[in-house]
Amino acid sequence: MPLIDVQHLTFAYRDQDVLSDVCLTLQAGEHLAILGGNSCGKTTLGHWLAGRLTRALNTSSSGTLYFDGRPWDQYSSIERAQAVQFVGQLPEQQITGLAYSVEEEIAFGVRNLGLPEPQVRQRVDHVLQACGLQDLAQVNPFNLSGGELQRLSIAAAMAMQPRLLILDEPGSNLDPASRRRLVDSLQQLQADTTLILLDVSVELAVHLARRLTVLEQGQLYHYQDVDALLKSAQSRRSLIANPAADVSLLLRDAEIVADDSRLPLTADALVQELKEASHA
Amino acid sequence: MSNSFLYRDGSSALHRLDPGIKLCLLAWVVCSLFVFPWQVLLVADAVLLAWSWSVQLGRFISLRLLVMAGPFALALLWIHGTLLPAADRQSFPVLSWHLNYSPTGIGYALVIASRFITLLCASLLFVVTTHPLALLRSLEEMGVPASLSYLLTSPLLLIEQFSRRSHSIRDSQQTRGMNIQGSWLTRLKSLPSLFVPLVTLALSDTGERARVLEARGFRSLTRQRHEPSAEARRRGAWRKTILAVAVLQVVIKLCL
Numbered sequence: 042m043p044l045i046d047v048q049h050l051t052f053a054y055r056d057q058d059v060l061s062d063v064c065l066t067l068q069a070g071e072h073l074a075i076l077g078g079n080s081c082g083k084t085t086l087g088h089w090l091a092g093r094l095t096r097a098l099n100t101s102s103s104g105t106l107y108f109d110g111r112p113w114d115q116y117s118s119i120e121r122a123q124a125v126q127f128v129g130q131l132p133e134q135q136i137t138g139l140a141y142s143v144e145e146e147i148a149f150g151v152r153n154l155g156l157p158e159p160q161v162r163q164r165v166d167h168v169l170q171a172c173g174l175q176d177l178a179q180v181n182p183f184n185l186s187g188g189e190l191q192r193l194s195i196a197a198a199m200a201m202q203p204r205l206l207i208l209d210e211p212g213s214n215l216d217p218a219s220r221r222r223l224v225d226s227l228q229q230l231q232a233d234t235t236l237i238l239l240d241v242s243v244e245l246a247v248h249l250a251r252r253l254t255v256l257e258q259g260q261l262y263h264y265q266d267v268d269a270l271l272k273s274a275q276s277r278r279s280l281i282a283n284p285a286a287d288v289s290l291l292l293r294d295a296e297i298v299a300d301d302s303r304l305p306l307t308a309d310a311l312v313q314e315l316k317e318a319s320h321a
Numbered sequence: 322m323s324n325s326f327l328y329r330d331g332s333s334a335l336h337r338l339d340p341g342i343k344l345c346l347l348a349w350v351v352c353s354l355f356v357f358p359w360q361v362l363l364v365a366d367a368v369l370l371a372w373s374w375s376v377q378l379g380r381f382i383s384l385r386l387l388v389m390a391g392p393f394a395l396a397l398l399w400i401h402g403t404l405l406p407a408a409d410r411q412s413f414p415v416l417s418w419h420l421n422y423s424p425t426g427i428g429y430a431l432v433i434a435s436r437f438i439t440l441l442c443a444s445l446l447f448v449v450t451t452h453p454l455a456l457l458r459s460l461e462e463m464g465v466p467a468s469l470s471y472l473l474t475s476p477l478l479l480i481e482q483f484s485r486r487s488h489s490i491r492d493s494q495q496t497r498g499m500n501i502q503g504s505w506l507t508r509l510k511s512l513p514s515l516f517v518p519l520v521t522l523a524l525s526d527t528g529e530r531a532r533v534l535e536a537r538g539f540r541s542l543t544r545q546r547h548e549p550s551a552e553a554r555r556r557g558a559w560r561k562t563i564l565a566v567a568v569l570q571v572v573i574k575l576c577l
Contacts, residue, residue, distance in 0.1 A: 118535060118538065118539075118540045119541040121536070122535070125536075126536055127536065129529070131529075133482075134526055134529040135533055137539075138475070138482060139478060141452065141453075149537055183485060197537070198536075201536075201538075
């Protein structure tokens with residue numbers, strides 16, 4: 042049974058169509074990236090997948106969404122907390138406000154699961170280290186910068202060890218070093234943790250996701266791998282902001298380099314490919 | 322645990338005391354306001370202030386007490402002591418001028434002022450030595466529903482964020498040319514443009530915060546499944562005793 046099973050989901054905010062006939066199945070442990078430009082409906086889809094839009098006012102006009110074989114409205118509050126964690130785009134809205142230190146903020150949710158204190162401590166220490174927050178453990182969350190808050194909200198979600206972790210543009214406030222650390226920490230997720238990454242660029246997706254989709258005009262387009270994604274006209278319009286990939290695609294279009302190799306995503310890889318092409 | 326807008330980190334006896342017991346002591350103080358004469362209340366205030374200085378909280382509490390209670394106490398003494406009509410008016414020479422005052426009015430002002438100062442002093446000591454999260458846990462132990470506990474503690478928790486948000490709105494409006502300095506009239510005119518976004522943003526944050534709390538299992542029943550420990554039962558007994566004393570003294574006062 043798939044962990045997530047979305048069938049023909051259609052949704053609109055009043056008269057504005059957001060999702061149109063979306064179908065998606067995801068097995069436990071899969072890492073999926075849902076990419077798309079601004080206002081394409083990624084966050085709305087993320088909210089649906091996290092069971093946040095199950096109230097009467099937000100009913101879908103058609104379609105079904107099952108998490109582990111059950112619709113979200115059949116899950117209790119605690120079941121949902123253990124099943125899914127959604128980290129939104131605005132980090133200052135992702136903290137509970139119930140803690141005066143980073144450490145307490147992370148421990149808050151874990152304690153609510155009723156775990157023994159040593160286990161709480163273990164989880165807190167692990168995510169503090171994984172997200173590079175050890176030095177900030179005693180700092181008041183309200184005193185953190187945007188990037189630090191982003192790391193804290195991700196750490197607090199990871200500490201809950203959910204079956205499904207949904208991250209909405211997690212790298213938007215992070216410097217390059219923090220992004221690398223984020224990638225490292227997400228790659229350490231337990232094998233059965235399912236990850237959904239909602240993002241506007243492919244930068245994090247190429248490192249974290251094994252399945253890639255693009256959401257455009259309310260519909261999901263599935264791609265086998267990064268190459269297929271980057272070569273598609275659909276994604277080239279809205280996603281490619283990577284100069285190396287952009288130049289490489291132009292070279293392929295002009296048939297200067299062969300179209301059968303992997304697409305270089307860094308300047309170094311592009312130089313290497315050009316060298317190989319000139320030797321050939 | 323670290324300092325915040327109101328809470329001061331420390332290891333004093335009051336810091337270590339269970340927040341639920343402190344809350345009951347605060348309730349006892351509220352009942353005592355109507356039982357003890359103003360002289361006793363002012364002596365109690367002096368003792369509390371002396372204690373607060375001994376644990377490095379004196380400056381923080383005295384300053385707030387002075388700012389919040391000082392003008393109120395002076396206004397009470399002035400209005401009840403000298404302005405309101407009274408039968409027992411007396412004249413007191415002050416340099417070349419005579420101050421007409423009413424001893425009854427001053428006595429009444431002292432009663433009200435001493436009650437207010439005592440309440441404020443005790444409340445300040447409570448919030449300064451009680452971490453809101455510890456209070457939340459204690460309320461939970463007392464069987465208060467999670468949502469009600471959050472309602473009671475959120476003002477303490479979110480006051481800092483609210484204050485920061487108001488500063489950032491003020492700064493962004495200033496950079497866009499709004500004049501929020503100058504005469505009181507200028508500042509008064511700019512108040513709605515500061516207040517309206519502050520409230521609307523706070524309301525928008527509330528919905529998102531509720532979702533985050535829900536996602537972190539805030540309403541989870543798991544926390545309440547544990548059997549109360551011997552320590553928790555002892556704390557419960559103390560709370561009940563303090564509340565019983567508070568009610569009893571009010572009953573005795575009413576009967577006398």
